[in-house]
Amino acid sequence: MNAINRLMTSAAIGLAVGVSSFAAYAETPANMLVIANRIDDVTTLDPAESFEFAGADISRNVYNRLVYLDPLDLAAGYQPGLAESWEVSEDGKTITFTMREGVTFHSGNPVRAEDAAFSLQRAVILNKTPAFILTQFGFTPENAEETIRAEGNKLMITTDKRYATSFVLNCLTATIGGIVDKETVMANEVDGDMGNTWLKTNSAGSGPYTLGSWKPNESVTLEAYADYYDGAPTMERVIVRHVLESASQRLLLERGDIDIARNLNPEDIAGVMEADGIKIEDELKGRLMYLSLNQKHPELSKPEVRQAIKYLIDYEGMKNSFLKGQYTIHQNFLPATYLGASEEAPFSLNVEKAKELLASAGVEGLEIETGVREAQERMEIAQSLQNTFAQAGITLNITVGTAKQILARYRARELDLYLGAWGPDYPDPQTNAGTFAYNPDNSDEANATGYLAWRNSWDTGGLGEKVDAAVTEGDRDKRVQMYQDIQAEFREISPFAIMFQQIEQSALRDNVMNWSTGQAVTSAAYWQVTK
Amino acid sequence: MTMSDDNNERRPSRAPLSATMWPVARTTIRTLGSIAVTLLGLLFVTFIIGRVMPIDPVLAIVGERASQATYDAVYQQLGLDKPLIVQFLYYIWDVLHLDFGTSLLNARPVSEDIARVFPATLELATLGIIFGVVLGVPLGVLAAVRKGSWIDQVARVLALVGYSMPIFWLGLMGLLIFYGILGWVGGPGRVGIFYVDVVPSVTGLILVDSIIDGNWDVFRDAFSHIILPASLLGYYSLAYISRMTRSFMLEQLSAEYVTTARVKGMSEWDVIWKHAFKNIRVQLITVIALSYAGLLEGSVLTEIIFSWPGIGSYITTALLSADMNAVLGGTVVVGLIFILLNIFSDLLYKVFDPRAK
Secondary structure (H helix, E strand, O other): OOHHHHHHHHHHHHHHHHOOOOOOOOOOOOOEEEEEEOOOOOOOOOOOOOOOHHHHHHHHHHOOOOEEEOOOOHHHOEEEOOEEEEEEOOOOOEEEEEEOOOOEOOOOOEOOHHHHHHHHHHHHHHOOHHHHHHHOOOOOOOOHHHHEEEEOOEEEEEOOOOOOHHHHHHHHOOHHHOOOOHHHHHHOOOOOOOOHHHHHHOOOOOOOEEEEEEEOOOEEEEEEOOOOOOOOOOOOEEEEEEOOOHHHHHHHHHHOOOOEEOOOOHHHHHHHOOOOOEEEEEEEEEEEEEEEEOOOOOOOOOHHHHHHHHOOOOHHHHHHOOOOOOEEEOOOOOOOOOOOOOOOOOOOOOHHHHHHHHHHOOOOOOEEEEEEEOOHHHHHHHHHHHHHHHHOOOEEEEEEEOHHHHHHHHHOOOOOEEEEEEOOOOOOOHHHHHHHOOOOOOOHHHOOOOOHHHHOOOOOOHHHHHHHHHHHOOOHHHHHHHHHHHHHHHHHHOOEEEEEEEEEEEEEEOOOEOOEOOOOOOOOEOOOOEO | OHHHHHHHHHHHHHHHHHHHHHHHHHHHHHHHHHHHHHHHHHHHHHHHHHHHOOOOHHHHHHOOOOOHHHHHHHHHHOOOOOOHHHHHHHHHHHHHOOOOOEOOOOOOEHHHHHHHHHHHHHHHHHHHHHHHHHHHHHHHHHHHHOOOOHHHHHHHHHHHHHHHOOHHHHHHHHHHHHHHHOOOOOOOOOOOHHHOOOOOOOOOOHHHHHHHHOOHHHHHHHHHHHHHHHHHHHHHHHHHHHHHHHHHHHHHHOOHHHHHHHHOOOOHHHHHHHHHHHHHHHHHHHHHHHHHHHHHOOOHHHHHHOOOOOHHHHHHHHHHOOOHHHHHHHHHHHHHHHHHHHHHHHHHHHHHOHHHO
16 A cells, blocks of 8 residues: 555544544453554564564563563663573683573473573574574584583583673574473474474473464464463463554554554554554664665765765654654664664764765766665655755666565675665674674675675775674673774764664553563563553 | 167167267366366466566575575575476476475465465455345346436446445445444454454354354354455445446347337236346356456455455465465465356356257
8 A cells, every 4th residue: 555545544544533433442351462463574483593573572472581681671681581690601702501490381391401502502503594693603503512501400602702791692682592392392303303394383482471373464372371480471361463554453453452553654653642542652673774885886985975975864854754753863883772872973964064075075976876675665765865965966866676676786786875774683782783894805705795894895994803892892881882982983984874763653552551562672572561 | 689689778878878978078178178278377377477576585585684605505495496497397296286385484384374364265255245246236137127217326326436446445444434433343353352263163264163163152253354344345246246237137128029028018027037137147147256256366455454364465465475385376276266166157057048058
């Protein structure tokens, strides 16, 4: 449905609601949480493989991890989960976890250090898409049994070199750190797949909820785990219904058939803002919208041109118009709420300054091409850029295409400019520092498409060493400062113009308390919710 | 002599049997051949379109930040490194074994997915077509008989609105009025949250399953959820069916045999229903079959607005997610529906039209 249709629909619903009142308000049961969300991105429920937003929501509530993030105090960072404590060896390479006693899986089996070792080894051996979150510590399918091992009630993991403890533990809070029930999983192994096929559609966790059912593109039902070690959740049943259309979500919420609507568009958010019994909660998410300049381009590689481009973006104008309520201005590669995040935003639209910078670089009549994926917000940003670039004499040609078309050219380093979005993979600053500001081999032959810096042919120079140093720094405060210094330098010299950070707006019935979508660092949690 | 007599007695019974069986066998073979060729062509076209489309099934699985090595491994795993014709032949072989493959995105067998989503569409489309036929045919007949009267004008306006209003708009307005404001019907989804998974799935049709289970609360709730989208789809069928019925009837009513019947003093009821209407039944069967087939394909927008997990939204989501196994599986099912409805129409022709026998 296009933007005009969306507006028409919202306007009509708003008008109709204005002149009438809703039928007797139905309420969901006090012990049940009903959420409308888009869940068509769930492709697997195996924590060793799951790497999508809606899948991460399920995983967070079904699986426990060694350490976890408290949804009511995310700023506090990782907290003891299945591991009640840990010690770091003198050389900083081995972390020994002491497992919590008396915790059971949904099957009734006890949670042991052996299960934890199996879960992490399994993720490394299966080597699915998110496996890099663990393998970056030097774990390989070949050495997994030596580097990740259980002894009695202890789990030891040994990394290939010293890393910041916070880096390792932050990574263990990611979905891939979910601990599975070894006996149940191996009982369902087929052809040596370590239970992967079975776990794609079933669960074997110890989290506050058990998986009731998953009907793709239809619903997910979670049931409270009565024997949960931290006390059974208040919401005894959670139903997440796949409702694609914003207007349908809004009607369900206003009618009281759901408690939370997670995908209302700006028009519908505005529509329910003043409605009785409904409240809106904003949370900053990890998704960043950025513009990057290919450093193979002779003009775009000039430092003055890189700076000029950053002054030719109408940050405020876009934030206050078509991105209103959905994005906020953010000019650093670490999303707000991340360890080491910076709020500095020195750039604003300044056409005169940009012209001066372009003149000092001797650039005139520049004509460049940007690749944009066919998503509404990206195309609108591209049009805004086209307009402001033109004011400084730069002609911006917009090529719109599918993800396959545009990404293929971006990964092949063919585009002059790329307008893209990036979300962090795990709740540690290394996740973005290691891709935006790190590029160990800038040659074409390296084909290091995993690094955004490489995709833009940018040799990060000394920044790479600083990223390496930050990732091994044991002192948390020093580490924070190091990332802030890296970002300050990055803002000035990099060919990336980070522009916006996403805001997720949830619309809730006003009796729903303690709702958390996990901010930028994690996913949604249901066990702390009350009504 | 005895032998000869016996043979003579048998011959007459054998000859008519082979004489009647051969045309039947020939027709059956021809029909099956036609089904096979149509399905093969459908599969080939869909397969080729799926491969040349600018969507990347590998990217859909590994994500945009996967390393080149991971990308290449999945590319080979999916068999995309093989020549196109080899990929197609592998696929045909699997389909012949009723294996549509596994959905690339949700890791379930496509056949299981289709068995889950198709009943939802079947239930919706069947109620919709019943609505369309029960109201559309009499309305069309009345509009023809009372040509130029207010009934004809009402039928015309109804049809015009049905043709011209976007379905998502009507759907949302219907939801707003009948669900949001009046509270007469259930909201989006097949059943309310209290009734999810309450009755065991036997046929996949919730209305039928709730009757089998004897659970009338679920039946009432499911009916309150289906009535609005079914009426909406039925309304679009009604618009088409009523206009076509009117047109067919006008042609018949101007024929000489109708005038003769009236001159002979036959009642108007008999003229309309026993003569004129009888002669448009064959044409109407085609119209209704086509309408029903269209509804069974799944109305994507209706399914989206009403969060109805049917085959239309299943194929669309699969297409957007580059899940080609699911797209191909869904396409085969939709193709089969068209073919089966065509065969069914042909059979009905023979029932209603002696010339077709």
